[in-house]
Amino acid sequence: MSEMFLVTGGAGFIGSHLVAALLAEGHRVRVIDDLSTGKRENLPEAVEFLEGSITDAALMHAAAAGIAGCFHLAAIASVERGIEAWLATHAVNLGGLITVFEALRSRPVPVVYASSAAVYGDSAELPITERAAKHPLSAYGADKLGCEQHALVAHHVHGIPTLGLRFFNVYGPRQDPRSPYSGVISIFCERLRAGEPVAIFGDGAQTRDFVFVADVVAALRAAMSGIKSGDVWPAAVFNVCTGRATSVCELAETIAGLCGRRADIRFAPARKGEIRHSLGAPEAARAALGLGEPTPLRQGLAATLNWLETTPLKP
Template identity: 40%
Template structure:
């Protein structure tokens, strides 16, 4: 078992000996949080994004938070991972690649299955090929709890498998298989992180494919009842983005032979029904505003492609990577609510 202060020691080691990082999807929600964390540790960071789902204002905010001196260590390459030559050029000077770029919505993948495949599978293979041809030490890539599909057992353990329920879920299953194949055939070192319902600052609440927590916050802030798909008992293992940042950094620098070329659940290890999520967010927002906060939700039909329950066993990540979530749901939601109240204008 790795000691509790392992993450702090990793951060100190990086500050003492900066590395060169490439982050795909750098202008996205998770990508921009990774950019900020690495710049604050004095690292050299290259970000790539085609701004299909990434937002320039995310990087503007990161620049302000990182400070001018750290921001000089960031370089943005605007381009598309669907272009092999672009991927190769981007990887040439990187020590580590944190691959976050994806068409990340289950619902959107059902509407745009070809685009999902082109970005999530073909784009991922392009990155694998680019890394294979360069001097990158390790790839850490974003997988998803969606890979468990219709497998019903809880909590989810990495050895379980199920039938995919959406093009997005299938794309992530394929990515994991390709990563294993490139390890066997070419010795490419990689670690896959199965994210469970990540939330936090800079997650976009707008649009048809927005995630549940920013949607709930935005609706409640406007004095509107949030929409719950299903009966409200659908549950998720919500994971604050700083926990995800921790997992990426630990996975990248981990040198344990038995830890590399593995898949890990990244979550908190707690299951929260959507009814309870609504109540907690209503409580947190009520403490910040005089506006009436709706205490009842609107219920709609269960959405195709969604799983009923999601709950992670995170013991493997704890044992082999030293992963220890720093934010439970209440703490993470409080920071998220504070960010939305400070950065978005109410109507």
């Protein structure tokens, strides 16, 4: 059945992939985005587009009219911005989520929202299960944890069914390699395919759990279906990860191999405060949301490189 979904932050990296998937399923899609990092050209014509901030309560009310569910992805997804502009990022990253819930109080519909592995901080427990201690090390992570707490309130006090997804390191086409906040994969892909050296901070043995954007979209859609059908507890939070650790050196070598060359790695001093290992436990999400096997890293990297090859960079 065709339904209308609202996607906040739909012009961004993850949001634009979700929008494409929803449209392909025959749904109608409304996007609210202030284009601070998102791009209008990431969205097809078929989308109803509202340009503005999720912190604008009147605009959010208009955006919520007639929707069957909301995917809340808009955020200032940057630890660095949280340091430079603590209060302003808090207003968007936590205040924005509450504005979304406020707009839905009078007519509750399910909300699937983006949380982050940043809620765990430097976890001693590996792989990190949903029950691991939450010790965020940044304003960004603290706000994402706050989102989870307010989502519980939205459910218990206001009857809004919610489901939070803690994304680990998401990668794939449309992650802007020129952005100072883009992931290590975008930067490595861009440099290694051009035959340029890459900088690795520290010894390169630090590991991350890299999850391909298509798998994240599958989790978002399964979460919405699960919450609508009542199959998933309506205030749950799950990891979205692969359960596979990849070191930064291994990542550089794999990308270089896909480009048909050896990686020219320049080691730089370790960054202060960088987390050594991040590895998620995907089992709970797989069981609750019926998710399949994650996309193998080589396959996801090949798709990302292919996108870079075929997409001319715009100034």
